[in-house]
Amino acid sequence: MSLLHLQDITVGYQKPILARVTFQVKKGEVLGLSGSNGCGKSTLLKALSGEARIFSGIVTKLPELKISLQKQHPPRLADFPLSAHEYLTLMAADKAMLPPRLELLRHKRVDSLSGGQFQLLSIFACLASPSQLVLLDEPTNNLDPAGVSLLLEMLKNRRPEQGVILISHDHDFVHAATTRQIDLTTLHCSDL
Numbered sequence: 139m140s141l142l143h144l145q146d147i148t149v150g151y152q153k154p155i156l157a158r159v160t161f162q163v164k165k166g167e168v169l170g171l172s173g174s175n176g177c178g179k180s181t182l183l184k185a186l187s188g189e190a191r192i193f194s195g196i197v198t199k200l201p202e203l204k205i206s207l208q209k210q211h212p213p214r215l216a217d218f219p220l221s222a223h224e225y226l227t228l229m230a231a232d233k234a235m236l237p238p239r240l241e242l243l244r245h246k247r248v249d250s251l252s253g254g255q256f257q258l259l260s261i262f263a264c265l266a267s268p269s270q271l272v273l274l275d276e277p278t279n280n281l282d283p284a285g286v287s288l289l290l291e292m293l294k295n296r297r298p299e300q301g302v303i304l305i306s307h308d309h310d311f312v313h314a315a316t317t318r319q320i321d322l323t324t325l326h327c328s329d330l
Contacts, residue, residue, distance in 0.1 A: 147195030149185035170316035177326040206269035210276040212260040231266035253280035274304040
């Protein structure tokens with residue numbers, strides 16, 4: 139069963155950036171989106187989460203589909219006295235599957251975590267949330283090789299009915315993490 143089906147959608151902000159996008163995401167699938175820099179990959183994810191404009195086309199979602207978006211640079215407030223445990227609670231994440239590497243951070247303040255630690259915590263929060271569809275924009279940002287391995291493990295161990303769409307410039311990671319890939323380069327609206 140499809141969580142999401144896009145038929146010839148065009149997305150952007152003040153004007154279209156990406157056009158004629160057609161694909162579907164099924165339960166349990168991890169779809170990788172690739173393409174040249176600036177072709178509209180992140181804009182597509184933002185449009186699916188309501189942060190960018192859908193100009194035309196048909197978007198069909200599973201009724202009451204819950205979506206989580208992990209941005210390329212997840213926002214984090216400086217000097218905010220929130221522990222990693224409290225952050226996961228705020229994000230409605232099921233902490234039962236918290237990997238040992240993140241368990242060690244449970245009582246640390248979020249504003250004291252390194253970029254890679256916060257990246258992994260934020261991705262875990264999305265994957266462990268009630269969302270049926272998780273959108274990951276450049277999830278390997280700030281991650282060392284051990285962090286990338288943990289990310290692959292978290293994707294493998296997510297709920298089987300959850301779908302994921304991810305963007306990454308790390309081709310090895312995309313091939314290891316996804317069940318299918320789509321290149322969006324030719325759909326960029328350079329002349330519109």
